[in-house]
């Protein structure tokens with residue numbers, strides 16, 4: 033069931049706050065607008081201490097927090113010498129971080145993705161592909177790579193999830209208030225929000241452009257929800273992976289063609305153009321047109337230039353998971369391109385077909401392969417699978433000869449390691465362990481840490497998770513469900529000696545969340561063992577169009593309500609990056625049971 037709220041429900045209450053923060057607090061505001069705070073516990077902690085209750089109310093969004101501080105609270109902070117000093121320290125650390133020069137020995141990169149998982153407050157991600165993209169930007173910032181990224185700001189983001197008493201997933205699309213997010217409108221020369229024009233074949237689509245500062249990296253997000261656009265164009269950036277095929281075509285046109293034009297408009301040019309999944313493949317079409325029309329290159333030469341500077345990361349191991357557009361739909365959006373490139377329509381559409389000349393639909397992945405010199409999967413096995421999946425594109429070659437490799441997915445350590453673990457690593461591995469994380473010898477010191485210190489950390493993290501579930505998470509649950517609690521039973525009585533096993537990810541059927549439940553009698557013996565109790569924590573959203581995934585959620589919640597499993601198999605609703613980071617830090621074992629080889633990398637396992 034999907035609920036799309038047209039506007040947020042209005043709740044009136046009196047607060048007195050500042051339109052403009054007093055000068056000493058301006059530094060906190062600067063910090064709030066750079067997502068550096070998301071991976072620096074000292075910065076997050078600084079915001080939380082401004083007003084812990086308000087921090088909870090504003091869901092840990094510092095921009096919203098600063099807008100809602102009461103005059104009394106502001107006054108108290110100005111007189112809180114310890115907090116003010118801490119603000120100075122964090123601000124100086126951030127300034128020092130920002131002033132490090134870019135590493136110009138590395139090639140510069142333009143990065144394109146439909147989703148970015150940067151923080152739970154910015155709802156522009158749905159799963160592992162987005163989390164990879166978000167971590168990638170943060171890592172690029174830490175390693176000082178000159179990178180600029182492009183994506184969309186979705187009005188409704190990805191949905192909020194509740195589970196009804198009978199196990200139905202209720203998906204609510206809440207409009208995001210862009211003024212309360214850690215993003216800034218890009219302005220024109222006159223200081224007004226830029227209205228960027230993207231030429232479609234028969235009309236112009238207008239976008240606002242928002243900049244997200246991710247440490248040293250800028251991410252530009254396009255947003256078509258402008259009155260100047262017709263109704264259907266306004267909806268292009270309403271939902272992540274929502275709408276029909278035509279809307280998807282418009283999104284991919286906007287990301288690819290609009291994305292390249294936007295960088296040009298901003299005066300940004302890079303050496304490498306990176307497509308995170310085939311959604312962004314049309315960047316190559318625009319770059320080809322630029323080389324042919326502006327540099328006067330023949331098409332074949334332009335293609336070599338574009339190929340030698342383009343990279344495609346594939347995430348999907350089965351052909352059915354890729355995007356295909358039928359000829360008529362593609363023609364309506366891309367019909368004017370072949371002429372500009374000096375080739376025929378047939379030649380153009382064949383660049384997106386495994387077998388040129390056939391009647392296949394246009395595959396964005398095949399177009400990406402034909403315009404990128406390098407392509408990579410996201411793990412060793414996924415590289416092998418991708419080579420054989422794509423082998424038919426190059427008849428006469430062995431799969432192992434293809435230019436499809438792999439780069440094993442990684443995670444941004446300071447984002448996913450808990451503050452406690454980070455302090456622990458600093459103590460035992462050295463304060464600069466983050467910058468030496470790729471060096472194997474950094475981790476050798478683990479061998480010399482006394483076991484009881486590791487056990488202490490483990491117990492602390494588990495306690496934190498249990499405290500989080502019984503306090504913040506419970507409060508949030510009650511708020512989301514208007515107090516009418518069908519709250520899972522038994523959260524309070526999980527002891528520290530319980531083995532906690534976590535399973536949280538998108539509920540796609542191939543991830544097999546149900547595998548645990550094939551032998552219920554045995555499972556019951558495990559969770560009800562008198563001396564060695566085991567508890568399972570589940571979380572995850574199913575795409576609203578995925579009936580199978582929603583069926584799994586229902587199945588698991590039904591089982592979890594049986595007397596023998598009540599309080600032992602627990603489903604936590606509304607999985608997001610915040611809940612993910614708590615679960616990953618707190619559980620003892622992370623469970624991952626996908627159908628081999630359909631899981632490309634399994635990002636949450638890598639985080640754990």
Ligand SMILES: *Cc1c(COP(=O)(O)O)cnc(C)c1O
Pocket residue numbers: 158159160161163536537538607608609612613633634635636637639
């Ligand atoms: C990490 C993460 C994912 C991806 O996890 P997988 O194991 O790859 O499915 C999905 N959603 C959220 C909120 C995450 O934090």
